[in-house]
Amino acid sequence: MVTLAEVARRAKVTAATVSNALHNPQKVKPATLERVMAAIRELGYRPNLTARALASGRTSTLALMLSNVTNPFYPEFVLAAEREARKRGYFLLVCNTDDDPATTRAYLEQIAGTLAAGVIVMNTDLGERELAQTARNGAAVVLCMWEHVRASRTLPCVTADFAAAGSLAAEHLSELGHRKFGALVGVGSGGPQSRRLGGFAQALAARGHPERALAVAESRDTIESGYETASALLRARPTLTSLFATNDLMAIGAMQAAADLGKRVPNDLSVVGLTDIHLAHQFRPALTTVRFPTQRIAAQTIALTLEMIEGGSAARSVYTVGEPELVVRESTGPAPVARRKSAT
Amino acid sequence: MVTLAEVARRAKVTAATVSNALHNPQKVKPATLERVMAAIRELGYRPNLTARALASGRTSTLALMLSNVTNPFYPEFVLAAEREARKRGYFLLVCNTDDDPATTRAYLEQIAGTLAAGVIVMNTDLGERELAQTARNGAAVVLCMWEHVRASRTLPCVTADFAAAGSLAAEHLSELGHRKFGALVGVGSGGPQSRRLGGFAQALAARGHPERALAVAESRDTIESGYETASALLRARPTLTSLFATNDLMAIGAMQAAADLGKRVPNDLSVVGLTDIHLAHQFRPALTTVRFPTQRIAAQTIALTLEMIEGGSAARSVYTVGEPELVVRESTGPAPVARRKSAT
DNA sequence: TTGAAAGCGCTAACAG
DNA sequence: CTGTTAGCGCTTTCAA
DSSP states (O other): OOOHHHHHHHHTSOHHHHHHHHHOGGGSOHHHHHHHHHHHHHHTOOOOHHHHHHHHSOOOEEEEEESOTTSTHHHHHHHHHHHHHHHTTOEEEEEEOTTOHHHHHHHHHHHBTTTBSEEEEESOSSOHHHHHHHHTTTOEEEEESOSSOOSSSSSOEEEOOHHHHHHHHHHHHHHTTOOOEEEEEEEETTEEOHHHHHHHHHHHHHTTOOGGGEEEEEEESSHHHHHHHHHHHHHHOTTOOEEEESSHHHHHHHHHHHHHTTOOTTTTOEEEEEEOOHHHHHSSSOOEEEEOOHHHHHHHHHHHHHIIIIIOOOOOOEEEOSOOEEEOOSSOOOOOOOHHHHHO | OOOHHHHHHHHTSOHHHHHHHHHOGGGSOHHHHHHHHHHHHHHTOOOOHHHHHHHHSOOOEEEEEESOTTSTHHHHHHHHHHHHHHHTTOEEEEEEOTTOHHHHHHHHHHHBTTTBSEEEEESOSSOHHHHHHHHTTTOEEEEESOSSOOSSSSSOEEEOOHHHHHHHHHHHHHHTTOOOEEEEEEEETTEEOHHHHHHHHHHHHHTTOOGGGEEEEEEOSSHHHHHHHHHHHHHHOTTOOEEEESSHHHHHHHHHHHHHTTOOTTTTOEEEEEEOOHHHHHSSSOOEEEEOOHHHHHHHHHHHHHIIIIIOOOOOOEEEOSOOEEEOOSSOOOOOOOHHHHHO
């Protein structure tokens, strides 16, 4: 491994000068600079990030902790976050905590404040208290997409407007004439996605739908679980004409369940999801869903994290980024005319 | 930030003893050990990984570089790799290089050998030469899933048997009575997936199918691109009754293309993919595909990397892990009886 | 069993 | 402009 000292020796200067050449080239005489650069090139020198971090007290790496990369939302988020981070000169290291608090804790303890100057934590089972402790260890900790964080807590948090997203789904379905609604609420690390459901229910109420018009079932945040849960729900409530899932994965599973029960989507059953992951438009029928501004959230999260690192500001509020947006595709349609009525 | 020195002061020992208490507890008198541990607990001390790495010259972190997390194969791989790494006491940091050689280079240069003791590189546009250079910087570099690496190169590589996987697909289709074959070859970072195609073509030839029975088209490794390419191919060759895609994403796109062209899968067209990502069974019709032993490959890759780090051995061979396996689902079926013939 | 001392590779004042 | 000096927080001989 080539060290600064070796470069210095070869360029006939001291380590300090090489360091300067690297960080404050304008402070170095052009001729010297050139010699140093040549030495660097010839020796194939590459700074040791570890040493640099230790000496300077700063790192240019960020860590992103997420519960399960296998959920397609995360990769899409990672892509955006990584781009933003790199654009600003930081590396993004993704840590998969595998839905395991112990693992999360381990990553957090080891990496936060040492390997990474900032840590972005997406939904986990860890409490805010524990996370806040990490923050006291010198790292900038930013929560992201937490559904249950309120303002004025200890840690800053950037999220989407979950309730508004739910509302949008409800309004869409209501406008299509639906009167019977099913809902699949996702429960995963980070607790149930109840804000989204809350927004949905509230919008329904605001439009005059009685409470009993809504049948809710809990589901894990996967296609498989959405399938199972929707199957059960549709069987228990055969008159449902619409289904809202608090995330796209479950919505997709629900569409398959409907198909297997002989219900056509959207003719017999309208399905709307939430998030608008790529799969939403890749599946057939293409899923009507409410889009979260994933890119913007990612960018904003990175921005906030860097602000905290560089500015040292300890902002502690909730930033709600962008507006959810309804994306109508093929999985929703007018409520079917009720059999009984038409039979009358 | 609590340092070793502070702990030492509180426990009335020196830093060296605290360090020993942490790493060689048996070398410390029980009473002292207890005092040290108490101090650690009370102060909430957490070792600084950066300093430790610098002083000891070792890290317990691995980096996994992949071109695009958004391709579902990677998350599935990451999950397995992370578990294996953690089981063995290492952290796994995932770096998304965004299909960009410059980014890859940056991560490699900065992270390999300093932040991470070992680096696993999945398909990228970087040449082996360049990667080998990284290895000389002190990091254990292991290639994974490279389709174009031959044995006895500079870097060790663990992969699957691509050709065998292709063969399996061909044999399946051939046995179903198909005579006209289409193939979608994926081209992405890392070059075309030609081994898989090679295996497919060879198996076809071995079974007596003439070369002109196979129509090949190149596609990017996405559902969208698979859709486009398959559409074009199916239009150009309307008599095709079967389609092999060198990966599942394209296969899924192809099934959709078929549907949009009015071809039923598998009645009019059989489609077989490769990899067996989760989506393969989640889509409808469920995709017949050739499964790669992803978990085993991941585990083996981690194992090899650690072996290199800990044992220092510079193995440089290609490890082909496990056997690909045909998974028959709903997207393949007997070749349709030709119209002309039945009309005669 | 514990401590003293040196140093990992680099940065950051401060002199010169 | 360049060099000197002093660490960053930890590990690691080597003595005591």
